[in-house]
Amino acid sequence: CxxxxxxxxxxxxxxxxxxxxxxxxxxxxxxxxxxxxxxxxxxxxxxxxxxxxxxxxxxxxxxxxxxxAVDIAQELYLGFVLDRKEERVMIVASAAGGMEIEDISEKQPDSIIRATVDPGVGMQGFQAREIAFGLGLESSLIGKATETILGCYQVFRDYDASMLEINPL
CATH class of the missing domain: 3.30.1490.20 (ATP-grasp fold, A domain)
Incomplete structure (x- = not known):
C-alpha cells in the first residue's frame, strides 16, 4: 500500500x-x-x-x-442537473451537505438553493456569488466558492453532462 x-x-x-x-x-x-x-x-x-x-x-x-482524510469544518452540497423539460441547467446547493439531497429537500426544504442557467448566456458570475452567499459562507471564502461553482458549471457544460454532484463539498 x-x-x-x-x-x-x-x-x-x-x-x-x-x-x-x-x-x-x-x-x-x-x-x-x-x-x-x-x-x-x-x-x-x-x-x-x-x-x-x-x-x-x-x-x-x-x-x-x-x-x-481531512477534517471537515462544514459539509456543503452542490449539484448541476439538466432539466430537460425546461431546457435549462438547474443548480442545486445546500449548506446541509453530507446526506442525500432528496433527504435534505424533504427534511429541510428551506435549506435548498436553486438557480437556473440560461443556455444562451451560460452561468454568470453573479449567480455563482449569490449561491456562495446563500450557503452562508464566511466572506473570506466567497471568492473561492464562486470560482469552484463556475468551474463545476464549466466541467458540466464542456463534458456535456446530465448531472454533476459534489457531496459533501
Missing amino acids: RAREIGGSKWVLKAQVHSGARGKAGGIKLCSNDEEISNAAEAMLGRKLVTQQTGPRGKLISRLYLEE
Whole structure:
C-alpha cells in the first residue's frame, strides 16, 4: 500500500461506482493504517454496492480511490442537473451537505438553493456569488466558492453532462 506517499495519517477509501449514498452502503471507509486500507479494499473489490440509486442489483466495485482524510469544518452540497423539460441547467446547493439531497429537500426544504442557467448566456458570475452567499459562507471564502461553482458549471457544460454532484463539498 502506498498511502504514506499521499501524505497524512488517515485516509478515505472510496468505491468508484456511479451512485450516491456510497457511504451508507459501505462503499466509503475511513482507514488509519495500511492494514485497514488493505482489509477495506479486499472487502470492497469484486462485490456489488447496493444503494437506493443502484437498485437491488447494485453496481460491481472494480475500482477504488484512496485519498487523505481531512477534517471537515462544514459539509456543503452542490449539484448541476439538466432539466430537460425546461431546457435549462438547474443548480442545486445546500449548506446541509453530507446526506442525500432528496433527504435534505424533504427534511429541510428551506435549506435548498436553486438557480437556473440560461443556455444562451451560460452561468454568470453573479449567480455563482449569490449561491456562495446563500450557503452562508464566511466572506473570506466567497471568492473561492464562486470560482469552484463556475468551474463545476464549466466541467458540466464542456463534458456535456446530465448531472454533476459534489457531496459533501
